[in-house]
Amino acid sequence: MYREKDMEPKSSPDLARHPPDVTYHDSTSRVTRHASRPRIAVYWTGSCGGCDVSFLEVGEAVVEILSHVEIAFWPALVDVKRSDLEALPPGYIDFSLINGVIRTEENYEMAKLLRAKSRYIVAYGACAHLGGVPSLANNWGKEEIFAVVFGPGFRPGSPVGEDNEAQLPDLIRVAVPLEEVVRVDYAVPGCPPPAPLIDRFFGALLSGEMPEPPYVFANVKALCEECPRERHDDRRIERIHRPHEIVPDPKECLLEQGLICLGPVTCGGCDALCPDAGMPCTGCLGPTPEAGDPGAAMLSALASLVRFEDEGEQYFAKEDEALEALADPLGTFYMYSFGKYRRVR
Amino acid sequence: MIEGDGFEPKIVAFLCRWCSYAGADLAGTSRLKYPPNIVPIRVPCSGGVDPAWVLRAFERGADGVLIGGCHPGDCHYISGNYKARRRTVLLKKLLPQVGIEPERLRLEWISATEGQRFARVVTEFVEELKALGPIEASGDALRVTRDGESPAPRGG
């Protein structure tokens, strides 16, 4: 059962740059074995639904993949109820993929329930992994959110319908990533996870050998390492642009062209899909262990890059003007990671 | 917390060892008077102050953060103070988005000989923070009491 006191928010994570125990796709890792036809569950908590749909990213391969697993619970695909899940013995499910942020009492309870019924929990997508877009709402209180979204008079947890037959689950105080309510073994990051990572995950799953948890299916190396765009040695930015304001050169690094690309602080693994298509990286695979707090790291990087032919007092005003063009630092630096990295006083 | 009737702001000060930290020292050895609200942290250069430390200081209960660096042209690492300045500009844009007034972050150039100036900056800053009062952010997430920091449960 959800209790408010269990959810006392913690402070933002420690500044330790290299969490020692987590391994990534490109760091060596030992493997654990599981049954040849693993039982899986897929569940959505505070989710937009995009993660559930993302499995189609791998195309027809999804048919092949699904024929090699047993679906124990997947409300988007098969007709199952919470009571069916409750009836399963503990540890019955091999892998539970949970997408979405933990936002309501029901999310919290379902995460706990799935943890009890599963051998391994997979945080699937940026929301489960880092809090995701919905965790930006942590900037406002519950009451403010209700007032803005549902209008005045709305009461959380209020009965639906005349005869009070159903109660809506209340929001918990803050939207938190999955790892704050249950132990998480794997993360498949992304918003939603891109095809290369889904491939990696199911490749390992169907081979019967998964990396030893805790493990992240993204690269420990930054996205810039795999980006085809050309970078230069003397990098600097004189003007910050938003993506709709310019048509970037097709070959050159986007950051050098003044688009805020989070490539330097973000895990690789997506084959640089966005920069390749002309859109700057917004950081959905999460920060590299090297970067730590993604917003602070990107803010720092940007402060180093924005400068003119020389530095000194005579450039202060020009620098200020250039930096002023950054429209939304919070949304730019913490689009997917606010829930994990910035909270609580 | 410092005892007293009114609100006593807590200031975390990241001071460059070559200038502001020495300036603070000088203020001390010259017996200059300045308010005791400051927690000085010696850093090798203002350019080494990670923005994460600043944000963390606020999240952990600081009412103000002071970064003290060498005057333009005097940084021992040539441009560390310029970088610190640009970071401060960006942080001042970010802070109001999480409910913290930008005035709570201050970057000052204070040289090793400017003990007077150090004392004046701290005195002024404390007055300003007293006028602002404690931080009151709008989000539930930020409204947690400062000492009530208990971690969320981990593990099933």
Ligand code: SF4
């Ligand atoms: S990670 Fe992205 S796609 Fe998945 S639920 Fe969250 S917002 Fe939707």
Ligand code: SF4
């Ligand atoms: S475009 Fe982005 S990801 Fe590619 S090299 Fe530049 S900063 Fe890195």
Ligand code: FES
């Ligand atoms: S050495 Fe003092 S600010 Fe760089």
